[in-house]
Amino acid sequence: MKLKVNGKEAYYTSSGREIDKNQPSIVFVHGSGLSHVTWVLQTRYFAFHGYNTIAVDLPGHGDSEGPPLKTIEEMADWVADLLTALGIEKASYVGHSQGCLVGLEFAQRHPEKLDLLALINGSMSMKMNTELLDLALNKDQKAVDLMMDWVHGPLGHKGGHPVPGLSHLGMGGQLVSSNNDGTLGADFNACDKYTNGETAAKNIKHPTLCIVGKHDKMTPKKVGLELASNIEGSKTVVLEESGHMSILETASETKNILKNFFKENSRAS
Amino acid sequence: MTDPKTYKFNTKTLHSGHQPDKNFGSRAVPIYQTTSYLFQDADHAAALFNLEEGGHIYSRISNPTISVLEERVAALEGGSAALATASGMSAMMLALLNICSAGDHIVSSSQLYGGSFNLLRLTLKRFGIETTFVKPRDTEGFKKAIQPNTKCIWGELIGNPGIEIMDLPEISKIAKDAGIPLMVDGTFNTPYLCNLFELGADIITHSLTKWMAGHGTSMGGIIVEKGDFDWTKGDKFPTMTEPYDGYHGLSFAEEFGPAAFTMRARAEGMRDFGPCMSPTNAFNILIGIETLSVRMEKHLSNTKIMVDYLSNNPSVSWVNHPSLPDHPDHKVAAKLMPKGAGSMIAFGIKGGKEAGHAFINSLKLTSHLANVGDAKSLVIHPASATHSQMDKKSLELAGLTEDMIRFSVGLEDMDDIINDFENGFRASQKPRLVASK
Numbered sequence: 273m274k275l276k277v278n279g280k281e282a283y284y285t286s287s288g289r290e291i292d293k294n295q296p297s298i299v300f301v302h303g304s305g306l307s308h309v310t311w312v313l314q315t316r317y318f319a320f321h322g323y324n325t326i327a328v329d330l331p332g333h334g335d336s337e338g339p340p341l342k343t344i345e346e347m348a349d350w351v352a353d354l355l356t357a358l359g360i361e362k363a364s365y366v367g368h369s370q371g372c373l374v375g376l377e378f379a380q381r382h383p384e385k386l387d388l389l390a391l392i393n394g395s396m397s398m399k400m401n402t403e404l405l406d407l408a409l410n411k412d413q414k415a416v417d418l419m420m421d422w423v424h425g426p427l428g429h430k431g432g433h434p435v436p437g438l439s440h441l442g443m444g445g446q447l448v449s450s451n452n453d454g455t456l457g458a459d460f461n462a463c464d465k466y467t468n469g470e471t472a473a474k475n476i477k478h479p480t481l482c483i484v485g486k487h488d489k490m491t492p493k494k495v496g497l498e499l500a501s502n503i504e505g506s507k508t509v510v511l512e513e514s515g516h517m518s519i520l521e522t523a524s525e526t527k528n529i530l531k532n533f534f535k536e537n538s539r540a541s
Numbered sequence: 542m543t544d545p546k547t548y549k550f551n552t553k554t555l556h557s558g559h560q561p562d563k564n565f566g567s568r569a570v571p572i573y574q575t576t577s578y579l580f581q582d583a584d585h586a587a588a589l590f591n592l593e594e595g596g597h598i599y600s601r602i603s604n605p606t607i608s609v610l611e612e613r614v615a616a617l618e619g620g621s622a623a624l625a626t627a628s629g630m631s632a633m634m635l636a637l638l639n640i641c642s643a644g645d646h647i648v649s650s651s652q653l654y655g656g657s658f659n660l661l662r663l664t665l666k667r668f669g670i671e672t673t674f675v676k677p678r679d680t681e682g683f684k685k686a687i688q689p690n691t692k693c694i695w696g697e698l699i700g701n702p703g704i705e706i707m708d709l710p711e712i713s714k715i716a717k718d719a720g721i722p723l724m725v726d727g728t729f730n731t732p733y734l735c736n737l738f739e740l741g742a743d744i745i746t747h748s749l750t751k752w753m754a755g756h757g758t759s760m761g762g763i764i765v766e767k768g769d770f771d772w773t774k775g776d777k778f779p780t781m782t783e784p785y786d787g788y789h790g791l792s793f794a795e796e797f798g799p800a801a802f803t804m805r806a807r808a809e810g811m812r813d814f815g816p817c818m819s820p821t822n823a824f825n826i827l828i829g830i831e832t833l834s835v836r837m838e839k840h841l842s843n844t845k846i847m848v849d850y851l852s853n854n855p856s857v858s859w860v861n862h863p864s865l866p867d868h869p870d871h872k873v874a875a876k877l878m879p880k881g882a883g884s885m886i887a888f889g890i891k892g893g894k895e896a897g898h899a900f901i902n903s904l905k906l907t908s909h910l911a912n913v914g915d916a917k918s919l920v921i922h923p924a925s926a927t928h929s930q931m932d933k934k935s936l937e938l939a940g941l942t943e944d945m946i947r948f949s950v951g952l953e954d955m956d957d958i959i960n961d962f963e964n965g966f967r968a969s970q971k972p973r974l975v976a977s978k
Contacts, residue, residue, distance in 0.1 A: 288790040309798035316593040316796070320789070334798075335773070403543055414545075421545035429548065431558035434595030436603035437611035437807065438800050441547060443621040446768035446799035524594050 274335070277354045283335035284308065284328045284354070287319035296387065296538050297324040297360045299351060303369030303393075304463060305408075305419070305448040305456035307334030310368065313434060313523035314530060323534075326363070328354060332455040340458035344370075344466040348377035352385055364388040364538065366530065368519055369491065370459055372499070373398060373466050380472040388537050390481040390530055393516045395491040396469030396499050400460045409457035416448045416456070425487030425515025427522070434523045444517065473502040480506040481533040483526060485514035507533065550617065550733075554833050558612025572824045573605045592788060592796075592808065602811050606820040610827050614753075614763050617732040617830075618745055621768030622803035624811070625761060625823060629728060629748020630656050631816030632762030636724055636746055638814070639806045640778050641692045643669030648686040648693075650677040650707055651938045652700025654748075655927045657726065661695070662935070674938060677707045678869065684715045692777065693722050693744075698737065699729035699883050701913075702923045702947040703940030704861050706870035709877065713741020720777060722770050728752070728914070729885060733837040734878045743770045744802065751914025752884075754829035755836050759822035764806055768799030780805060787812075836916065839952050840884035846955040847948070851888050856896075856966040858944065861887040884950040885913060894943040896969040897922045901946070903968035906953070906961040918951035918958050 274283050285308050291297070298318055300311045308315075308327035315325040330347055332340030341347045351374065355363055364387040367375035372394025379386050404422075407415035420441050421429075428440035448456060480503045484496030493510060500508040509529050514522040548556065559570050578597045580586035588594045597603050607625045615623040626632040641647065649661050651674035661672040675682040677700050687694075694716045696707045709725065716723040722743035730737070731752045737745045747753055749761035772781035772794045781801050784790035788808060793801040811817060844862070851860045863874030863882035874882040890896045901909050907918045911927055921927060924936060924943045931941075951958070 285795050287796065288784055288792060307798065309796070312796050313594055316591065317588060320591060320593060417545040417547070418543065421547050427560065430556055430560055431609075431612040431616065432560040433608075433612060435800075435804075436595065436597065436608040437615070437624050437803055438595075438622045439612055439615040439620065442615050442619060443768060443799050445619075446621045450769060450799075524596075527594060 275357050277350060277357050280331065281337040282328070282331070282354055282357075284326045285315070286325055287316050289319050289324070291324045291358060291360070293359070295322055295324050297326060297363040298534075299355065299363045299365050300325065300327040301351060301365065301367045301371035301374050302328070302330065302333070303371055304459035305333070305416075305451045306368075307447055307451065309334070309447055310519055314366070314519060314527045317527055317531065318534075324360070326354070326358065326360075332458065333451050338455065340455040341462065342458060343462050344373045344377050345381065347374045347462070348381050351378055352382040355385055361385065362387050364390070364534065366390040366392065367394065368392045369394065369516065370398065370463050373463060373469060376469050376472040376476070379476045379478060380468065383477070386478050388479050388481075388534065389476065390483070390533060391499065392483040392518050392526065393485055393488055393491050393496065394482065394499050395495040396473055396502065397466060398463035398491065400464040405457070405460045405464060408452070408460045411452055411454055411457065413449065413452065416445055416452050419448055420445050422489045423516040425485060425513070425521060427513055428515055428517055428520075434520070440517065440520060444520070469499075470502060473499060476503045479537045481529070482506055482508045483518055483529060484508065484510045485516055485518045485521070486510055486512050487514060488516045490516040551834050553613065553616045554830050557616035558609040570606055570609045570824060570827050572820050574820050575604075576600050592791065592804075600820065601815050601817045602807060604817075604820050604823070607818050607823040610823045611763065613827065613830060614732075614747070614749075615765055618765045619736060619738055619767075620745070620765040621799040623763050623765045624803050624806050625749070625763045625818045627762065627816040627818050628760045629726070629746065629750060629762040630660065632746040632748070632764050633657055633660060633726065635806050635810040635814065635816065636744055636764045637665065637670070637693070637695070639802060639810060640722075640780055641665070641670050642780075644690060645670050646688050646691045647672045647695055648683055648691055649674055650696035650700060651675060652677050652703050652705050652940055653697055653726070654701045655923070655931065658935070659930060676938075677705045680708055680711045680715070683712050687715070687719045687721070691719065691721055693724050695724050697726045697729060698735070698740070698877070699863075699885065700940070701729060702885070702887055702927070702945065704863060704885055704887050705940060706863055706874045706877065706882070708873050709737065709740040709742065716741075716743070720774055729883050730878060731833065731837060733833055734880055734883060738767045740877055743767050749826045750912070752837065752840070753833065754826040755832070755914065755916055756825070756829055757912055757915035757917065759825040761818050761822050761826050764803065766800060766802045770802070772801060785809070836952065840950060841881035843952065843955050844881065844884040844886065844950045847886060847950050847958070850955075850959055850962070851886065854966065856891050856970050858889040858891045886948040886950060887945055888948065889942065889944040890946055890969055892944075892969055894924065897944055897946055898925075899971065900965040900969035903965045904961050905964065906957055913947070913949040915949065916952045918953055919949040921947050923947050
């Protein structure tokens with residue numbers, strides 16, 4: 273689905289469902305260089321079980337018009353503007369990786385629009401490996417290859433995708449390659465420069481879930497737990513078999529954790 | 542500078558797609574010889590049927606043993622996803638029907654396996670899908686043959702049986718300019734000789750029955766998707782982009798992005814046409830793939846021996862292999878497949894069809910049968926076997942002559958195969974010697 277946000281074409285998927293104003297809404301925000309496709313094993317469930325799901329392509333990603341946004345703060349404002357454009361006053365927010373930084377900032381800047389918050393493979397800051405950052409800024413394919421190595425745990429590297437026939441590295445690599453036109457570099461740069469995470473985390477008053485991957489090399493378990501410890505009353509789950517791509521490597525577990533969290537806390541319950 | 546530590550080709554042939562099972566730690570991939578899978582509860586069943594989560598429902602659609610094979614081949618090719626099928630032909634059929642409907646058009650290389658040629662020439666035509674054939678060396682011809690309703694270009698990198706080489710990077714440019722995918726049957730090259738995606742293919746199919754499995758035991762095919770073709774550009778591919786009633790209005794391109802083609806082929810193609818692979822065949826093919834590299838190296842070195850032998854044989858009128866400097870595609874083959882251009886040799890036997898029959902009938906070690914890519918050496922006379930359903934015009938279009946012997950070089954000691962061929966050549970020339978007296 274496409275609509276205009278701040279005068280530019282923005283894309284989101286609602287799994288083919290119409291937005292129903294009587295249902296609670298969840299916005300899903302992807303990680304660096306990725307798109308709405310990463311959420312398919314979570315969004316389809318919620319879309320068919322009483323929720324409006326809005327899995328976005330941030331500007332410059334997937335089918336959303338560019339240029340990419342330069343800061344995490346701008347991305348948080350863009351999500352708020354997208355919800356406004358959709359006529360949604362309040363939504364729960366699910367973020368992955370960079371999407372967690374955007375989620376922290378969304379909670380900080382637009383608390384009135386936030387219902388529940390779920391942060392998957394997140395941290396309070398993401399200082400980038402300088403080599404990876406330079407490669408991405410130069411649109412070098414090696415940035416994608418390194419990223420595919422580092423974001424996947426043992427499950428992703430060997431295989432055993434939850435969807436028969438899909439390749440973690442192949443599919444992820446294609447998704448990020450399609451955004452390696454400067455967008456990935458802009459994302460990494462935005463992550464690298466973001467410094468307000470700790471303050472934002474400490475100010476969160478909304479029910480929050482943190483999902484952490486035991487084998488995560490991008491946002492290691494330690495920093496994931498640190499994030500959770502700074503959010504008052506947050507619930508934390510460590511996925512024993514997951515790397516940084518919990519939403520795909522351990523898709524069903526992630527979906528079920530989200531399902532239970534929403535069931536326990538949301539209006540739908 | 543740091544390099545990615547993702548697994549390399551040989552490691553992938555042994556490990557990709559498989560996590561040893563948690564119950565018993567089975568090191569080999571277990572054969573899940575089952576038709577169906579217990580649902581955890583009613584919600585789980587509904588979620589699986591609605592593609593809300595991954596998993597197995599019924600082995601016509603997917604199976605855990607076959608999934609390992611699919612991921613392994615996807616990893617070897619560098620694709621986003623793969624779908625295994627009962628045979629190479631069913632892989633071709635599903636790949637084409639995934640995007641083609643009545644009224645659509647295909648542009649294809651004319652040098653194809655006989656079954657593939659007839660699927661395009663006769664069978665799909667009955668369902669309103671027309672094909673224009675172009676000789677594989679006629680790169681411009683592919684461009685000229687494209688019509689507004691053309692949905693793809695189809696071909697084989699190493700044409701069967703004439704062993705003409707398609708200049709894929711050039712033909713890929715034509716496909717890209719036309720906004721259509723280039724689909725390539727990679728059976729003869731396997732991912733060992735080259736990466737077809739790097740050469741410009743968007744979709745690869747294989748008959749896994751051949752070199753991939755490598756032992757002539759098990760039928761199988763596969764479709765592999767690269768994942769970067771933009772199905773949403775224009776309105777040419779409604780099966781990828783339009784809401785599909787068969788899955789509650791699902792748009793495959795929207796929901797599955799780089800795996801849209803595979804997901805549609807599985808969700809619709811396997812559900813409605815049902816050409817599924819058997820789990821035992823998947824196991825056999827996986828065992829074959831474990832030794833793909835070592836077998837292909839030997840296939841190539843044996844092919845060199847046999848090309849030299851045949852090129853210097855007085856009973857042979859011509860030899861066709863891209864490694865020969867006088868092969869019209871020698872340069873392009875060397876560029877696209879630097880390790881070697883496969884282990885298929887075509888040669889002409891002096892004395893034509895009759896001599897060909899005598900040669901084949903006299904062989905004791907080399908197997909006369911309708912297959913290629915076995916560990917054992919194989920021969921066939923295409924004009925009277927694999928391509929026998931073709932009329933004279935079609936045979937010419939496919940580059941076939943009546944004196945042609947197709948030779949799939951195996952892994953035996955080539956001295957033994959040469960001794961066998963010597964007997965065959967003696968027999969093949971006998972009638973002519975008698976006649977000349």
